[in-house]
Amino acid sequence: DQQVKQNSPSLSVQEGRISILNCDYTNSMFDYFLWYKKYPAEGPTFLISISSIKDKNEDGRFTVFLNKSAKHLSLHIVPSQPGDSAVYFCAASDPMNTGFQKLVFGTGTRLLVSP
Amino acid sequence: GAVVSQHPSWVICKSGTSVKIECRSLDFQATTMFWYRQFPKKSLMLMATSNEGSKATYEQGVEKDKFLINHASLTLSTLTVTSAHPEDSSFYICSAGGSNSPLHFGNGTRLTVT
Numbered sequence: 001d002q003q004v005k006q007n008s009p010s011l012s013v014q015e016g017r018i019s020i021l022n023c024d025y026t027n028s029m030f031d032y033f034l035w036y037k038k039y040p041a042e043g044p045t046f047l048i049s050i051s052s053i054k055d056k057n058e059d060g061r062f063t064v065f066l067n068k069s070a071k072h073l074s075l076h077i078v079p080s081q082p083g084d085s086a087v088y089f090c091a092a093s094d095p096m097n098t099g100f101q102k103l104v105f106g107t108g109t110r111l112l113v114s115p
Numbered sequence: 116g117a118v119v120s121q122h123p124s125w126v127i128c129k130s131g132t133s134v135k136i137e138c139r140s141l142d143f144q145a146t147t148m149f150w151y152r153q154f155p156k157k158s159l160m161l162m163a164t165s166n167e168g169s170k171a172t173y174e175q176g177v178e179k180d181k182f183l184i185n186h187a188s189l190t191l192s193t194l195t196v197t198s199a200h201p202e203d204s205s206f207y208i209c210s211a212g213g214s215n216s217p218l219h220f221g222n223g224t225r226l227t228v229t
Contacts, residue, residue: 002158009156034217043121043208043220044159089159101147101212105159 003027004092006106013113019077021109023090026071030092032100035064035075038087038108047088048075080113087111118142119211121221128199128228136194136224138165138209144189145211149218150182153206162207165192199228 005024013019021035031052036044050057050064050073057064063076077084090106093099120139128134138148146167151159163184164172171184181203183195192211196203204227212218 004158036220041124041206041223041225043119043210043222046217046219049217099147101149101210101218102161102164103149103210103218104161105151107158 002107003030004090004104004106006088006090006109008109009107010110010112013080013111015082015113015115016079019075019080019084019111019113021075021077021088021090021111023073023075023106024071025073025092027092027094027104028071029094029097030104031095032093033064033066033073034091034093034103035062036089036091036105037084038089044089077111080111082113082115085111085113119209119219119221121209121224123224124222125225126227128226130200130228131198133195133197134199134226136196136207136209136226138192138194138211138221140190140211140219143211145192146189148186148192148209148211150184150192150194151208151210153208153223159208162194165194165209167192196226199226201228204228 034049035047038044048062066073087108089108091103122137148165150162162177165186167186173179186192208223210218210220
């Protein structure tokens with residue numbers, strides 16, 4: 001049972017354009033969401049997070065949007081750069097029940113930004 | 116710089132042997148660390164929660180006698196894959212974080228069992 005889903009396994013974008021990565025979740029108890037970036041043979045690197053009391057969080061070129069009613073979040077990268085090419089994982093946690101740090105990961109979306 | 120160090124980064128072992136993977140938090144104390152496993156082109160699957168000074172909490176379907184976890188200090192957790200078999204070949208990743216900060220991940224260990 002995949003509680004966090006990233007339905008697009010891959011995404012190709014041109015440099016300078018916007019990249020939009022999507023994530024859906026099924027567990028309504030999830031209250032905290034994160035995006036991680038991962039290169040091959042490396043561990044994930046934290047990018048940005050959002051708690052359910054917000055619907056938007058911005059950090060430089062990265063913005064995460066949360067739509068709780070739709071159980072959907074998205075990561076926007078603008079402008080996209082070739083160095084952004086990596087696999088992006090969406091993750092969620094249920095701080096009240098299983099703890100803030102116990103993360104459930106999506107299946108990842110491979111982003112390719114071409115020059 | 117890295118705040119979570121994982122060692123070794125890769126290991127090849129023969130079937131039937133045991134392999135130990137270390138996970139260290141470098142500049143903070145971690146009462147809790149997490150061990151994940153990633154199959155090719157798949158998500159990171161949480162295997163267990165490592166608790167300093169007490170027994171690890173394993174996720175459903177993970178054999179605790181096969182994947183031994185020891186969290187003897189606030190900066191070190193170890194995962195030992197016992198009697199390894201080829202199906203245990205995978206990418207193992209640990210993570211740790213401060214009490215209210217996002218998890219940091221180690222760089223993972225690629226285990227190949229021949």
